[in-house]
Amino acid sequence: MSDFVKSIFRNAVGSPIRELKKYSEIPGMISLAGGYPAPELMDAQGVQQVVGNLSTKQLTSAMQYGGTEGSKEFRATLATISQERELNCHPDEILVLSGSQQGIDLVARVILEPGDVVFVEAPTYPAALSAFRLAGATIHQLPSDKDGMIVSSLDEEMRRLKPKLLYLVPTFGNPSGRTLPLERRTLALQAAVRNNCVILEDDPYSELWFSVKAPPPIYSLRHSVPNAQNHCIYISSLSKTLAPALRLGWMLAPPTLLRAAVLAKQSDDMHASTLNQAIAATYIDNGTFADNLPRLRKFYKTGAEALCQSLHTHMGSRVEFDEPGGGMFVWARVDGIDTSQWLKRAIAAKAMFVPGVAFFASPDDTSWFRLSFASLDPDGIDQGIKRLSTVLDTVEA
Numbered sequence: 001m002s003d004f005v006k007s008i009f010r011n012a013v014g015s016p017i018r019e020l021k022k023y024s025e026i027p028g029m030i031s032l033a034g035g036y037p038a039p040e041l042m043d044a045q046g047v048q049q050v051v052g053n054l055s056t057k058q059l060t061s062a063m064q065y066g067g068t069e070g071s072k073e074f075r076a077t078l079a080t081i082s083q084e085r086e087l088n089c090h091p092d093e094i095l096v097l098s099g100s101q102q103g104i105d106l107v108a109r110v111i112l113e114p115g116d117v118v119f120v121e122a123p124t125y126p127a128a129l130s131a132f133r134l135a136g137a138t139i140h141q142l143p144s145d146k147d148g149m150i151v152s153s154l155d156e157e158m159r160r161l162k163p164k165l166l167y168l169v170p171t172f173g174n175p176s177g178r179t180l181p182l183e184r185r186t187l188a189l190q191a192a193v194r195n196n197c198v199i200l201e202d203d204p205y206s207e208l209w210f211s212v213k214a215p216p217p218i219y220s221l222r223h224s225v226p227n228a229q230n231h232c233i234y235i236s237s238l239s240k241t242l243a244p245a246l247r248l249g250w251m252l253a254p255p256t257l258l259r260a261a262v263l264a265k266q267s268d269d270m271h272a273s274t275l276n277q278a279i280a281a282t283y284i285d286n287g288t289f290a291d292n293l294p295r296l297r298k299f300y301k302t303g304a305e306a307l308c309q310s311l312h313t314h315m316g317s318r319v320e321f322d323e324p325g326g327g328m329f330v331w332a333r334v335d336g337i338d339t340s341q342w343l344k345r346a347i348a349a350k351a352m353f354v355p356g357v358a359f360f361a362s363p364d365d366t367s368w369f370r371l372s373f374a375s376l377d378p379d380g381i382d383q384g385i386k387r388l389s390t391v392l393d394t395v396e397a
């Protein structure tokens with residue numbers, strides 16, 4: 001039967017993070033691996049109230065097929081959220097997605113021909129790498145520092161390799177937790193315009209800032225950087241701020257790209273769940289979404305501080321990392337260690353993280369790893385890090 005499967009799928013590897021999920025279900029396991037929102041942050045009551053208050057008329061219409069672009073009401077709601085992020089868009093510029101992951105896939109499908117070059121920062125989000133690989137693209141990774149992608153040689157690299165797409169998670173990145181400063185955002189967009197490249201900006205985490213808001217999205221610069229309107233796409237998600245199970249995200253893009261994405265989505269899942277759009281629109285419009293955000297920010301800030309403290313306490317100078325200003329992740333390294341080997345020992349000791357190789361298009365350094373503080377309280381985080389440090393000494397370099 002496998003003879004019928006296209007070679008690109010036959011040879012593809014699954015998402016390393018999804019593959020790890022089965023271990024997180026082992027009783028007693030402390031998982032610092034997944035970027036799953038904390039169960040205590042799921043506003044089940046708020047959602048229950050919204051569902052209970054939907055009239056029969058509203059429910060009946062929400063149970064019907066909907067337009068591919070998304071419902072009028074939800075797009076208006078998303079335009080308001082986008083406005084608060086300085087994105088200044090009209091509801092007609094929005095395509096509602098079944099999760100932002102779908103946006104990455106749609107963009108890959110509508111832009112990339114086999115052999116096209118895609119630039120990504122190193123490290124980057126593995127499911128984006130998969131989408132680009134499955135589209136037949138050649139991926140080129142760019143180095144980064146504590147402020148995200150280094151832009152000093154971007155223009156020259158673009159001239160040399162002619163990428164069609166530059167994919168970035170510029171705000172509290174996954175896995176790096178890093179945030180690209182405004183100056184680098186502007187320089188990246190200018191380079192994209194000069195070299196006929198499109199920036200795909202993936203932004204699921206910007207609402208989760210701890211003390212200081214991140215700079216405005218790259219997409220918000222499309223009117224201030226000359227000729228940039230056709231060179232950026234923005235995607236975001238409600239997965240990290242409301243509930244991943246709603247599978248709701250959105251895309252902002254120039255009209256021809258957005259239209260192509262609509263056509264690609266029509267042949268994919270027709271439209272995002274109309275029922276979930278109605279629930280989310282009401283939940284956001286009645287103010288509960290905004291009221292809940294400070295609680296999320298406080299919880300994740302506490303988790304991030306606890307994780308950084310535990311790393312200092314249990315691993316001392318063996319571990320290097322930068323403290324994130326938001327999001328769900330700490331990106332760290334232990335010099336001279338293969339973190340995939342470490343993970344095997346760690347699972348036996350009932351603790352987990354994600355080895356860093358998954359986040360590179362061309363891995364050459366095995367010493368990195370990603371830790372998430374999103375779904376644990378400070379005690380759980382400390383216990384997890386303690387378990388990891390206990391087995392660290394048994395790992396061969």
Ligand SMILES: Cc1ncc(COP(=O)(O)O)c(C=O)c1O
Pocket residue numbers: 035098099100101102125169174202204236237238239244248249
């Ligand atoms: C950078 C990034 N992009 C996209 C996604 C996918 O999110 P969604 O649940 O909206 O599909 C994730 C989820 O972890 C992510 O970290």
